[in-house]
Amino acid sequence: MSVANFKFLGALCSKTHNPALRVIGNNFFRVSATLPFSTSSQCISQSSEREFLLRHQVSSEKKTNKNWVIYRVASLGLLGGMVGCFLAPGNAVIDFATVTLLVHHNYFGLKSVIADYAPLVFKDWFTSMLYFTWLLISIVTLGLLYSFNYNNIGFSKALTNFFKL
Amino acid sequence: MASGFGISRTVLRKSGQRLNFGSIGKQCDHSLQVVRCSANAAAPNTGREPRLKTFSVYRWNPEGKSLPVMQKYEVDLDDCGPMVLDALIKIKNEQDPTLAFRRSCREGICGSCAMNIGGINTLACLSRIDPNPKKSTRIYPLPHMYVVKDLVPDMNNFYAQYRSIEPFLKQKDSTKLGVENYQSVEDRQKLDGLYECILCACCSTSCPSYWWSSDKYLGPAVLMQAYRWIIDSRDEYTSERLDKLNDPFSLYKCHTIMNCTKTCPKGLNPGLAIAELKKMLASHNSYKTPIAASQ
Numbered sequence: 060m061s062v063a064n065f066k067f068l069g070a071l072c073s074k075t076h077n078p079a080l081r082v083i084g085n086n087f088f089r090v091s092a093t094l095p096f097s098t099s100s101q102c103i104s105q106s107s108e109r110e111f112l113l114r115h116q117v118s119s120e121k122k123t124n125k126n127w128v129i130y131r132v133a134s135l136g137l138l139g140g141m142v143g144c145f146l147a148p149g150n151a152v153i154d155f156a157t158v159t160l161l162v163h164h165n166y167f168g169l170k171s172v173i174a175d176y177a178p179l180v181f182k183d184w185f186t187s188m189l190y191f192t193w194l195l196i197s198i199v200t201l202g203l204l205y206s207f208n209y210n211n212i213g214f215s216k217a218l219t220n221f222f223k224l
Numbered sequence: 225m226a227s228g229f230g231i232s233r234t235v236l237r238k239s240g241q242r243l244n245f246g247s248i249g250k251q252c253d254h255s256l257q258v259v260r261c262s263a264n265a266a267a268p269n270t271g272r273e274p275r276l277k278t279f280s281v282y283r284w285n286p287e288g289k290s291l292p293v294m295q296k297y298e299v300d301l302d303d304c305g306p307m308v309l310d311a312l313i314k315i316k317n318e319q320d321p322t323l324a325f326r327r328s329c330r331e332g333i334c335g336s337c338a339m340n341i342g343g344i345n346t347l348a349c350l351s352r353i354d355p356n357p358k359k360s361t362r363i364y365p366l367p368h369m370y371v372v373k374d375l376v377p378d379m380n381n382f383y384a385q386y387r388s389i390e391p392f393l394k395q396k397d398s399t400k401l402g403v404e405n406y407q408s409v410e411d412r413q414k415l416d417g418l419y420e421c422i423l424c425a426c427c428s429t430s431c432p433s434y435w436w437s438s439d440k441y442l443g444p445a446v447l448m449q450a451y452r453w454i455i456d457s458r459d460e461y462t463s464e465r466l467d468k469l470n471d472p473f474s475l476y477k478c479h480t481i482m483n484c485t486k487t488c489p490k491g492l493n494p495g496l497a498i499a500e501l502k503k504m505l506a507s508h509n510s511y512k513t514p515i516a517a518s519q
Contacts (some may be wrong), residue, residue, distance in 0.1 A: 064258045079297045112468065115440045119471030121510035127476060175436055175477070 130167055136160050144215035152211040158204040166197040234342040254478035274300035275354060276359035281323065283374050292371075294362070295320075301355055308361065309337050324374040324428055332489060335424030339375050342365040344425035347489045366425060368383075368435035382425050385442050389468070393462040411457035418452035418497065420490055421445060427484035427494050433477045439472035444484035444494035446474060451497040454504065463508070470510045473500055 144204030147153055172194060177186040208214055276298045284292035297315045304314050309327055309502075314321045326336040330349045337348040341363055344351075354361060369377035428434050428443030430506070442450070454465050469475040477496045485495040 111390050113388050114475050116468055116471050121470045123472050123476050124470050179436055184441040
């Protein structure tokens with residue numbers, strides 16, 4: 060029963076357009092050809108160790124899950140920071156923290172938008188350029204906001220002044 | 225408290241279609257309307273005015289050189305079953321045999337007749353015809369899929385993605401070979417709302433993220449099945465399955481648009497499954513292992 064399943068999977072894999080899967084599929088055939096009828100546990104563990112990875116999964120650095128947590132924690136922090144701006148305007152810690160989290164949130168948010176839509180319209184090199192451009196803009200924004208916090212009234216005071224208009 | 229996808233969580237939604245019978249429908253209960261429909265379908269047309277309904281169907285022939293067109297067909301609803309699939313079969317039998325569409329079970333369990341009806345991805349066999357004669361029912365193939373002919377989409381990419389998540393039980397302990405895999409009632413309840421997926425692709429093709437990134441984003445149907453195998457207590461490759469999803473595209477292109485849950489014709493909740501996957505991955509540690517070059 061098990062060998063039949065592997066042959067079936069191997070046949071499936073061999074016919075696919077995905078080159079990685081096809082290689083794996085061909086290897087399947089080679090394994091089961093030498094063992095036409097087997098109940099060996101070694102055969103099973105061999106197939107379980109084979110990977111069915113798609114190309115973008117192979118090259119991944121496997122840290123997206125941690126990044127996702129950081130984005131969510133930063134969003135909550137930003138929420139707290141914006142509330143803190145109104146509760147304690149002029150506080151330097153709140154100013155710098157809010158500004159940093161704001162730029163962090165906006166940078167990764169818009170980067171995700173570029174990643175979704177730019178590859179549909181532009182070539183890969185242009186998309187990479189868009190990422191780099193956005194990174195530059197974010198860094199400049201962060202620098203300017205920091206200098207505003209340091210040399211001027213600060214982000215929270217500016218925000219409260221704006222709402223007093 | 226039920227665990228996982230127990231009935232108390234809104235996973236198994238009522239998968240009934242909205243019944244648009246006008247003011248009459250609102251006063252009657254569901255079962256009465258079903259009876260009335262079947263009675264109408266069975267009654268022979270005794271010279272009355274035919275109750276004509278226009279169906280505007282997407283047509284495209286790969287062997288011709290023309291662009292896709294919308295072709296209108298008129299169907300007498302008094303001589304037709306209540307579902308859109310009944311109308312399509314009637315059109316194919318009586319008016320245009322060249323109309324191509326997939327169908328099999330006619331009861332919403334095989335997933336073959338998945339198409340876009342009135343802007344919504346559903347199964348044609350479960351989608352009741354809107355009897356309003358002034359509106360035409362628009363029927364398109366599943367959105368953003370390559371079309372083989374008329375209403376038949378190319379499902380190969382979808383199937384390849386399903387294959388890639390290894391939708392079968394994998395165990396490391398070879399002593400379990402030939403021995404029953406015992407599973408507690410609670411563990412089996414976790415699979416409720418997940419195993420019922422018929423892989424019709426209605427959800428994946430309703431997801432804008434899947435439209436734009438169908439080469440790398442797996443889509444809600446496949447991700448829900450990945451979750452089904454990850455939380456299966458009998459499966460021992462949980463960590464490896466989670467590792468496979470740990471890249472910017474496979475899972476994380478989901479932006480919680482929730483079109484998938486809204487459109488599922490079986491009343492399942494892929495959006496919830498994806499959220500649970502993200503939660504599981506948040507506390508998961510992946511160690512990047514180099515892939516053997518011999519492969």
